[in-house]
Amino acid sequence: MSLDAALRLRQGRFEMKVDAEIPDRGVSAVFGPSGSGKTTFLRCLAGLEPSARGRIRLGDRTWQDEQTGVFVPAHERGVGYVFQEANLLPHLGVGENLAYASRRASARRIEIVDVVEWLGIAHLLDRGTEDLSGGEQQRVAIARALVSSPRLLLMDEPVSSLDEVSRREILPYLQSLPVRLSIPIVYVSHSLEEVLRLADHMIWLVDGTVRRSGPLEEIIRDPGFSAWQAEEATVVVRSQVSAHDETHHLTRLSGPWGPIYCRRYSGDVGSTVRIQIRARDVSLSLDSETRSSILNEFEMRVIRVPDPEQGEVLVELGQGQTDARLLARITDLSRERLGIETGMRVFARVKSVAVIE
Numbered sequence: 001m002s003l004d005a006a007l008r009l010r011q012g013r014f015e016m017k018v019d020a021e022i023p024d025r026g027v028s029a030v031f032g033p034s035g036s037g038k039t040t041f042l043r044c045l046a047g048l049e050p051s052a053r054g055r056i057r058l059g060d061r062t063w064q065d066e067q068t069g070v071f072v073p074a075h076e077r078g079v080g081y082v083f084q085e086a087n088l089l090p091h092l093g094v095g096e097n098l099a100y101a102s103r104r105a106s107a108r109r110i111e112i113v114d115v116v117e118w119l120g121i122a123h124l125l126d127r128g129t130e131d132l133s134g135g136e137q138q139r140v141a142i143a144r145a146l147v148s149s150p151r152l153l154l155m156d157e158p159v160s161s162l163d164e165v166s167r168r169e170i171l172p173y174l175q176s177l178p179v180r181l182s183i184p185i186v187y188v189s190h191s192l193e194e195v196l197r198l199a200d201h202m203i204w205l206v207d208g209t210v211r212r213s214g215p216l217e218e219i220i221r222d223p224g225f226s227a228w229q230a231e232e233a234t235v236v237v238r239s240q241v242s243a244h245d246e247t248h249h250l251t252r253l254s255g256p257w258g259p260i261y262c263r264r265y266s267g268d269v270g271s272t273v274r275i276q277i278r279a280r281d282v283s284l285s286l287d288s289e290t291r292s293s294i295l296n297e298f299e300m301r302v303i304r305v306p307d308p309e310q311g312e313v314l315v316e317l318g319q320g321q322t323d324a325r326l327l328a329r330i331t332d333l334s335r336e337r338l339g340i341e342t343g344m345r346v347f348a349r350v351k352s353v354a355v356i357e
Helices: 039-044 094-103 112-119 132-149 166-180 193-199 215-222 223-231 332-338
Strands: 003-013 012-022 026-031 051-059 061-065 081-082 152-156 182-187 201-206 209-214 234-245 250-255 260-262 273-279 282-285 297-305 314-317 324-330 345-350 354-356
Touching: 003 039, 012 201, 012 209, 026 193, 039 152, 039 182, 039 201, 081 132, 081 297, 094 112, 094 132, 112 132, 112 166, 112 297, 132 166, 166 193, 182 193, 193 215, 193 234, 201 215, 201 345, 209 215, 209 223, 209 345, 215 223, 215 234, 215 250, 223 234, 223 314, 223 332, 250 273, 260 297, 260 354, 282 324, 282 332, 314 332, 324 332, 324 345
Parallel strands: 026 182, 026 201, 081 152, 152 182
Antiparallel strands: 003 012, 003 051, 051 061, 201 209, 234 250, 234 273, 250 260, 273 354, 282 345, 297 314, 297 345, 314 324
């Protein structure tokens, strides 16, 4: 039941032209700079922008088709929408907010009792909405969207208004949703950290158009995306937990370029994880260095050396037959001194590896 959308909309000087296919389950992140049309795209999917032209199909259901004149109104699409603000009904308690949303569901596929357990809000059911913290309000808002048994869940920066403590508390609940729901989840965010933690698919939106759409790991390593991210350029790769070193509080991972050491991770041996390596945490050398505090070193080949920007170069590295890429942000002076050029052998030394929880 994948979601197919080909839309265009003009609002004053802003014009959105989006053509994207979203997987039938899991989290698809809509990511891009402010003003790129992320929220507008979500509003179109929800049926809140009737002036939008084009088509929207969810599985075998057509919600909008300009050629045939079909336009299913918002209240008939079965969409759950979570906004930046919780917007709970203030005259109803928590339990009553959920019951109200459940009664409005066209078909009951998700039970209140299950959602309450998923989001850990059983202790809030008898409370008024005004007595809740910001994080608690957002959890209830997410629960309210889910008990409506949606065919599609839209989330528009649901944690952007929260403080850092509340944001970190709610993210694990959001991570658990894809394994519980067999529906597409479209998640808008301006935070790359959130996207890396929650999504498997990404729509990279710039100036109202899709710059690229597809698996998150492929887009992250796109040179254009990396260059746009500047200081935040990063790669995400899959690795397997090989062993735990309890003495030194370390975990050894089996990565695409060889063993990778990181801080002790709680996952079981044999489990698969995603790891993040920032380009600014990678240095290059022409020789292997065993007498070093840096544990992770990989022999690699230089795949690409772009032109320097503001005295720095984002070098793309690869190894053998693996498609996994590594990025190193070095100064242009270092590039000159080492003679870094495409095709040469180098040793990449990784100072920090983060397991994406």
